Amino acid sequence: MSSENIPLLEKENLDLPQKRGRGRPPKDESSKDEGNRRLELINCAARLFRVNGFAATSTRDIASAAHMHSGSPFYHFESKQALLFEVMQSGMHSAMARQNQALNTLSGHPCQSNAKEQLRCLIRHHFEVLLGTGNDFIPVMLYEFRSLDTHQQAxxxxxxxxxxxxxxxxxxxxxxxxxxxxxxxxxxxxxFGALNWSVQWYSAQQAASLDELTDSAILLFLHPHTPSSK
Amino acid sequence: MSSENIPLLEKENLDLPQKRGRGRPPKDESSKDEGNRRLELINCAARLFRVNGFAATSTRDIASAAHMHSGSPFYHFESKQALLFEVMQSGMHSAMARQNQALNTLSGHPCQSNAKEQLRCLIRHHFEVLLGTGNDFIPVMLYEFRSLDTHQQAxxxxxxxxxxxxxxxxxxxxxxxxxxxxxxxxxxxxxFGALNWSVQWYSAQQAASLDELTDSAILLFLHPHTPSSK
DNA sequence: CCTACCGATCGGTAGG
DNA sequence: CCTACCGATCGGTAGG
Known part of the structure; x- marks a missing residue:
């Protein structure tokens, strides 16, 4: 006869090191691969949320894009909404870090004369965040804010x-x-409205470059400095 | 005497408030009543689509808001998407008619000197279309375009x-x-991006009036006319 | 426009 | 992370 008679409770003693209970993995060691899988989920979700919207994207779509089976995303995230929240949070942290880097390339002295260059730098970087290849996170954040709960929105x-x-x-x-x-x-x-709306019409193939967009925005928003007002 | 002999086809006696005229409408006014019911569906759908988004709004939500039962919207529209399309189309036709009216209030001679006033008029009207009370149609059109099929998008x-x-x-x-x-x-x-984005942040209670918004937009976009450039 | 219903799909879960 | 599954809900329909 076989192990069929082993009481259920004793089966837990058969746990091997790689097995763990349900739920998200502990944050500690050994989870490099799992971190990659988790990141892949976030990236796939960001793209699908951007293209189809949050409500129109199923967790099965996301799982399939990440080469998983339908239930597996819930090993990494407790809910579809938590995955959306993670997309937005990581996107914002990345965008803020890159914005600070961009500002640091400018002169360290924030004197009056280069305020225009600082604005150009901020606008150029924001277009990159909105329209750069693979940057789906911020557009998702901009257009799916209402899909978060109250705490997440805060x-x-x-x-x-x-x-x-x-x-x-x-x-x-x-x-x-x-x-x-x-x-x-x-x-x-x-x-911000003028810039954020560009995700609705910008097409990398046929339109202007991000530098040209930035030039246009500066021309639109900033008045020429009249010599008499010097 | 009460409801004793009325055969109840329903297996449940729902306690919904009964509306007048549940049966067929009077023959000579049937098209008018059906038009009203159809319009009510469009209005309710526009509001729900705006607040919750197209995919997150169920046809049952719409039916309930219009005081109908779940299957009834499909008497008026062949699909949920056709209802969305109707919201957008009627919203655009209304907005165009009102835009033309607004332009006609300006002087009939489109001379160069009043181009600034014409732009102010167009911006002021566009804010009205986006933010005016009960104007849900254009925001739905702006933010749910991807939910249309290819022909509808065209x-x-x-x-x-x-x-x-x-x-x-x-x-x-x-x-x-x-x-x-x-x-x-x-x-x-x-x-248009700067204006359209206002639906994301404008709150009629605490923010500026639509006239003040228009003034700000004009200040931002138009340069002061330098006398020397004449 | 309502009643009654259907097949499909959804988010999520139990157990391994 | 997979297998197998569940209850809820969805868009839509037949027939009156």
């Missing part, structure tokens, strides 16, 4: 404020020197 | 081009007079 809003924080002194500077005529708070909302 | 794109047509000569005029520094094609895309 977290993402806080990250958005952090991301926008470097823009405010730059816009203030430009406003004080009359390169910007619109009050700063409203200018920030309208400028 | 129809809506054509309507969008018609809606934007009056903007182009105005922007050309402003560009030629250096009130606008950004090339017109790009300016149009960026300006």
């Amino acid at each position: 977290v993402i809003s806080q990250l958005q404020r952090q991301y926008e924080a470097p823009w405010i002194p730059v816009l203030n500077e430009l406003y004080q020197h009359q390169l910007l005529s619109c009050p700063v708070k409203m200018a920030r909302l309208l400028i | 129809v809506i794109s054509q309507l969008q081009r018609q809606y934007e047509a009056p903007w182009i000569p105005v922007l050309n005029e402003l560009y030629q007079h250096q009130l606008l520094s950004c090339p017109v094609k790009m300016a149009r895309l960026l300006i």
Whole structure:
């Protein structure tokens, strides 16, 4: 006879090292592969959420794109919504880090004369975040905010404020020197709108480059410095 | 005397509030009533699509909002997608009619000097279309375009081009007079983005009025006319 | 426009 | 991470 008579409770003693119970993996060692699988899930989810929207994307679609079976995403994430939240959070942290890097390439002295260059740098980087190849995370964040619950929305809003924080002194500077005529708070909302909307119409094949987009935006928003006002 | 002899086909006696005229409408007004019910469906669908998105809104949600039972929307529309398409089409036709009315209130002579006033008029009306109370149709069109099939997208794109047509000569005029520094094609895309994005942040309670929004947008986009450039 | 219903699909889970 | 599965819900329909 066989192991059929072994009581169920004793089967737990058969656990091998690689087996663990259900649920997400512990954060510690040995999870390099699992971290890769988790990252692959996030990347696939970001793309599908961007293309089809959150509600129209099934967890089966995501699993299939990541070469998993239908139930497996729930080994890494407790729910579809938690996966969306993770996409947005990691996208924002990455975008903020790259924005700070971009700003650091400019001169270390934030003097008045280069506020225009700082704005150009911020706009150029934001177009990269929105339109760069493989950058699906921020568009998802922008267009699926309502799919989060209240607490998640509060977290993402806080990250958005952090991301926008470097823009405010730059816009203030430009406003004080009359390169910007619109009050700063409203200018920030309208400028971000103009940039964020580009994900709706930009096509890398036929349209302008991101540098050309940036030039156009600067021309639209900033007034030429009239010599008499020097 | 009560409901004793009424044969109940329903296996459940639902306690829904009974509306008048559950049976057939009077013959000579049947088309009018059906038109009203159809319009109510469109209005309810527009609001729900705007608040929750197309994919996250069920046809049962729409039926309930219109005080119908679950299968009844399909008496008026062949599919959920056809209802979305109708929302967008009727919204665009209404918006175009009102845009033309707004333009007609301006002076009948489209001379160069009032191009700025024409742009202000177009922007002010567009904010009304986006943010006015009960105007859910255009936001739905802007944010659910991908939920249409290819043919429907082509129809809506054509309507969008018609809606934007009056903007182009105005922007050309402003560009030629250096009130606008950004090339017109790009300016149009960026300006519509700035305006369209307002549905993401505008709150009628706490924010500026639509007139103030319009003033800010004009300040942001149009350069002051330097006397020397005449 | 309602009643009653269907097949498909969904998010998620138990157990290994 | 897979296998097998569940209850809920979905868009849509037949017939009146």
